[in-house]
Amino acid sequence: AENLEKPTYWQAVFGNDHPIALEIDCGIGDFIALTAAERPETNFIAIDFYNKGCYKTCRRIGVQSLKNVRVLREEARQFIAERIPKRSLTAVYINCPDPWPKKKHRKRRLVNRAFMEFLQSYLVPGADFFFATDFDDYGTDVAGMMTSLEGFKNILTPNLFRHEMEDYHLSKYMRKFMAEGKKIYFVHYRKTEEE
Numbered sequence: 001a002e003n004l005e006k007p008t009y010w011q012a013v014f015g016n017d018h019p020i021a022l023e024i025d026c027g028i029g030d031f032i033a034l035t036a037a038e039r040p041e042t043n044f045i046a047i048d049f050y051n052k053g054c055y056k057t058c059r060r061i062g063v064q065s066l067k068n069v070r071v072l073r074e075e076a077r078q079f080i081a082e083r084i085p086k087r088s089l090t091a092v093y094i095n096c097p098d099p100w101p102k103k104k105h106r107k108r109r110l111v112n113r114a115f116m117e118f119l120q121s122y123l124v125p126g127a128d129f130f131f132a133t134d135f136d137d138y139g140t141d142v143a144g145m146m147t148s149l150e151g152f153k154n155i156l157t158p159n160l161f162r163h164e165m166e167d168y169h170l171s172k173y174m175r176k177f178m179a180e181g182k183k184i185y186f187v188h189y190r191k192t193e194e195e
Contacts, residue, residue: 010088013070014043021091022047022084024076024110027171029057031095034169036061036069042090047074076110077118084122091128092119096173099135111142116149123191128155130168131187134177139185152189161185 011017019042023032026046036044046061046069048054054073061069072079100108111131123129129152133139143160146152156162165186174184 009083009085010043010045014068016043018043018068019090020045020088021093022080022089023093023095025049025053025094025097026057026071027053027095027173029053029060029071031093031169031171032057032069033060033064033066035093036066037064040068042068044069046071047076047079049073049075077115080119080122086121087124089123089127091130092123093130095130095132095171096134096177099133099138101135101137109138109141111138113145113149116146116152120149120151120191125191125193127191129187129189129191132165132168132171132174133185134174134182136183136185139187143185143187146187146189151192153192155188155190156186161187 010020021042021044023035023044023046026032026048029046032044032046036042046057048057048071051073054071057071061071074083094111097110098108100106116129119129131142133142139161147154147160154160163183163185165188168186170178170184178184
């Protein structure tokens with residue numbers, strides 16, 4: 001097995017040493033394809049737990065001939081822990097993850113304090129964290145939790161979240177939810193410099 005702890009692993013995969021960004025739960029790949037096409041100087045890793053999402057993302061990336069995207073079927077926490085070197089990600093995007101709407105299931109939500117404390121060590125200083133959901137409870141929970149998490153700065157100040165974010169591509173699900181009259185909760189934080 002290759003040593004994935006070395007930063008040079010992803011340089012070998014992409015064939016360059018461009019900055020690396022990660023999208024978790026890439027769905028059908030529309031967001032990552034649009035974002036990667038606009039930013040050829042950044043390498044993007046798109047992961048999804050479901051084969052169908054990975055397949056659709058791969059097709060979209062192939063049709064657009066994007067060389068700066070790699071797609072993997074992975075569970076987020078395990079993938080990051082095993083395959084991402086510490087202090088290597090310049091951005092993380094999480095768009096419309098499973099909200100686990102029932103109260104008894106909310107502990108299953110991906111984005112919570114424990115996950116963000118875990119993720120923090122994989123981000124370079126100045127890295128951006130983007131979160132978007134149509135589920136108001138999830139959006140306000142994440143926005144509120146982030147304010148009390150040391151090492152991150154709110155980019156949307158004075159707001160904790162916004163319902164629109166300029167220059168941020170909408171996924172199929174975001175467009176669908178907005179067409180149904182639902183609001184999207186956008187959260188954007190930046191990792192501060194090392195202490």
